[in-house]
Amino acid sequence: MKNFSDWLKSGKPIVADGAMGTMLYSLGVPKGHCYDELNISKPEIVASVHKAYAQNGAFLIETNTFGANRFILEKYYDLGEKTSEINEKGARIARKSCPNCFIAGSVGPITRPLELAEKPTQSEMTKIFTEQIKALINGGVDLLILETFADLDEALIAYKAASAVAGDKPIIVSFSFTPDGLTLTGVEPGLAAKTLIKNGAKIIGANCSSGPQGVLNAIKKMLPMNPDFLCVMPNAGQARFQQGRFIYPHNPDYFAYYAQRFIQSGVSIVGGCCGTTPDHIRAIANAVKGLTVSKPEVRMKPKVYGVRLVKRKRTVSTALKTKAQQKFIIMVEIEPPRGINLEPTLSAIKQLTELNDEGKPRSGDAKGGLPLISPGFNPPKADFRGFKGAKPLCIDAVSISDSPMAKVRMNPLPLAYRIKKEIGLDVILHITCRDRNLIGLQSDLLAAYALGIENILALTGDPPSVGDYPYATVYEVTSKGLIEIVQRLNQGVDGLGNPLAEPTGFWVGVAGNGTPEDLDQELTRLKVKLKAGAGFIITQPVFDLTSFRKFLGRIKPFKIPVFAGIMPLTSLRQAEYLENEVPGIKIPMAIKNELKRAVGNETKVGIAITRDLINQLKDLVNGICLMLPKAKYQLLAEILGK
Numbered sequence: 001m002k003n004f005s006d007w008l009k010s011g012k013p014i015v016a017d018g019a020m021g022t023m024l025y026s027l028g029v030p031k032g033h034c035y036d037e038l039n040i041s042k043p044e045i046v047a048s049v050h051k052a053y054a055q056n057g058a059f060l061i062e063t064n065t066f067g068a069n070r071f072i073l074e075k076y077y078d079l080g081e082k083t084s085e086i087n088e089k090g091a092r093i094a095r096k097s098c099p100n101c102f103i104a105g106s107v108g109p110i111t112r113p114l115e116l117a118e119k120p121t122q123s124e125m126t127k128i129f130t131e132q133i134k135a136l137i138n139g140g141v142d143l144l145i146l147e148t149f150a151d152l153d154e155a156l157i158a159y160k161a162a163s164a165v166a167g168d169k170p171i172i173v174s175f176s177f178t179p180d181g182l183t184l185t186g187v188e189p190g191l192a193a194k195t196l197i198k199n200g201a202k203i204i205g206a207n208c209s210s211g212p213q214g215v216l217n218a219i220k221k222m223l224p225m226n227p228d229f230l231c232v233m234p235n236a237g238q239a240r241f242q243q244g245r246f247i248y249p250h251n252p253d254y255f256a257y258y259a260q261r262f263i264q265s266g267v268s269i270v271g272g273c274c275g276t277t278p279d280h281i282r283a284i285a286n287a288v289k290g291l292t293v294s295k296p297e298v299r300m301k302p303k304v305y306g307v308r309l310v311k312r313k314r315t316v317s318t319a320l321k322t323k324a325q326q327k328f329i330i331m332v333e334i335e336p337p338r339g340i341n342l343e344p345t346l347s348a349i350k351q352l353t354e355l356n357d358e359g360k361p362r363s364g365d366a367k368g369g370l371p372l373i374s375p376g377f378n379p380p381k382a383d384f385r386g387f388k389g390a391k392p393l394c395i396d397a398v399s400i401s402d403s404p405m406a407k408v409r410m411n412p413l414p415l416a417y418r419i420k421k422e423i424g425l426d427v428i429l430h431i432t433c434r435d436r437n438l439i440g441l442q443s444d445l446l447a448a449y450a451l452g453i454e455n456i457l458a459l460t461g462d463p464p465s466v467g468d469y470p471y472a473t474v475y476e477v478t479s480k481g482l483i484e485i486v487q488r489l490n491q492g493v494d495g496l497g498n499p500l501a502e503p504t505g506f507w508v509g510v511a512g513n514g515t516p517e518d519l520d521q522e523l524t525r526l527k528v529k530l531k532a533g534a535g536f537i538i539t540q541p542v543f544d545l546t547s548f549r550k551f552l553g554r555i556k557p558f559k560i561p562v563f564a565g566i567m568p569l570t571s572l573r574q575a576e577y578l579e580n581e582v583p584g585i586k587i588p589m590a591i592k593n594e595l596k597r598a599v600g601n602e603t604k605v606g607i608a609i610t611r612d613l614i615n616q617l618k619d620l621v622n623g624i625c626l627m628l629p630k631a632k633y634q635l636l637a638e639i640l641g642k
Helices: 005-011 021-026 035-041 044-055 070-077 080-097 122-138 152-164 189-198 211-223 252-264 278-288 318-322 341-352 412-423 438-450 479-491 517-531 545-558 572-581 587-596 602-617 635-640
Strands: 061-062 102-107 141-151 171-175 201-206 229-234 240-242 245-247 329-334 398-399 426-432 455-459 507-512 534-541 562-566 623-629
Touching: 021 035, 021 044, 021 426, 035 044, 035 070, 035 080, 035 252, 044 061, 044 080, 044 278, 044 318, 061 080, 070 122, 080 102, 080 122, 102 122, 102 245, 141 152, 152 189, 171 189, 171 229, 189 201, 201 426, 211 229, 211 341, 211 587, 245 517, 245 545, 252 587, 318 329, 318 426, 329 341, 341 412, 412 438, 426 438, 438 479, 455 479, 479 507, 479 517, 507 517, 517 545, 534 545, 545 562, 545 602, 562 602, 572 587, 587 602, 602 635
Parallel strands: 061 102, 102 141, 141 171, 171 201, 201 229, 329 398, 329 623, 398 426, 426 455, 455 507, 507 534, 534 562, 562 623
Antiparallel strands: 240 245
16 A cells, blocks of 8 residues: 555545534443443454444555544543553554554544633643554554644644654544634634644645535635645534434435545545445545546635733722722622512512702602511611711612522523612622533623623522422533633634633632631632632621631732622521531631520521621722521611611
8 A cells, every 4th residue: 555645746636534423322332431431441442443434445544643642531530641652552443443544643622612611731631642642653543634623823833743753644624613613712724734834744735614515615725825735524514413322314415526626626635424324425425536636726825813812800899899999889680589579579679779969768668568577667868877987878788689599590681680770779790600511601791791781790699409490500611711702702702712702801709718718729719710800709608807807908908809709697507508518618606605695586686797897808808798587678778777
């Protein structure tokens, strides 16, 4: 058999194989199983797929090692120690199954574009790629194919790692593009080709994507960069989910037509990716038989391509952020209803804010209001005139939780919108990562901003195990990842760098524990979020001012607004529950003793304790967030009154 490079130079098309995962899935291997591991446990299944493609005209067979790098094997399957074995066996299975074919060692990306967690460093990635590639070479591959890359930097790291150990073995570098013509990280085909060619790559290509049309469009944009050879392996098309399985279009004739177009466009290697089968490869082989790879007569002048991802910083200013720079902020945390009726909650909030000059509600008692608010309740203007050095203040904002304790409640957005529109209060909308994937998170954020919601509290979310549905979870990102998404939306791009019609202008905050058991650990956690772009902190309920002052002293260099959580204590039982069953809350013995002595009068004493805490916090923080037990809004009159 000829040398692979010599075959390319001859101008004869090379037919590559099709999807491995699709075939393994069709043979009964469950989705979610580590397909690469089958090289060890079920080599006969892998071999049968290789043989099927070779028997239907494939001359280039890829090893079953696309995800077989140590990072992925260890992170998702606890198989990191088997990295070399999986790759070497993968190469040997392909060689033994298809002795008359070229064998390409398949190497996929280490990272996933939709993951916003911490990624390996450049040196770590180089080490990871090198380990896999060496094992493939030891297994006897003829060439390497670095495929389905979305991140240009990572593709370049992989190529350099491969070049360092591959000797004279050819290396294909292939990118995956979305229907809008860019990779998931916003890289244009021209830039991808230009960068790799500049660094010595000879064979450039496109694979996966949505189907042949998109791949052909990408190739046309690579051509002006004058690559030596081109390689394409498109998907069968867009998959649909039907009866519990992903189904791709069965379109071999369509693939045959595009195979000829690829060859006519100057492509030397044609195969398939997701959804393609031996039927597709047989159609390709028949279609290109006897053809010679065309060399386009006119190559356009190379253009300078760029990346869409915007990295500029944008200063965000919301009404609440501005107000927090000027005065002590009072906000109240509320929960959306466990049903569809917003009116009781809205009525309660209106009672606290729609005041006439005498401090009484303009609208009278809330019609159909909350039973927790006693009949005839007329809250006075919220102020601190009875406190040392204080000035009259009103409620400035409402902080609305998002299914706290993982229990089903209405999405907070409708309530946030109506409070903002009908009452005129600023709103902080809680967004948790627990219940939404990355698409849903961004969709909800855009909807919130379109409805006038500018302030976000980014939360990972209480674990489902504590709520009504212990197995219902998404958690694609943590609060740090959510902050990063918000900052990108503020720059006018989505989480992957694709442009939006307009940028958002969110002020995003995070939750913090002001009295943690391990202060250093808490500060480390907060620093990560502040670095990601968090603009304020709302703490858990504060009772221990000695510990809280230490926290504030350590956080002071960050110059970030801090709003202290305040939860009125109405009984000794409540205090004992919070301290012993809610993580991160400390209640000093002095407070518990006061409540213990106040049998029968605990609520009154608890309110006095709360007022004293607020008075002491007035000169320490930028504001408070009142977290009322069981939505007892009537406590506000006594806490914030004269």
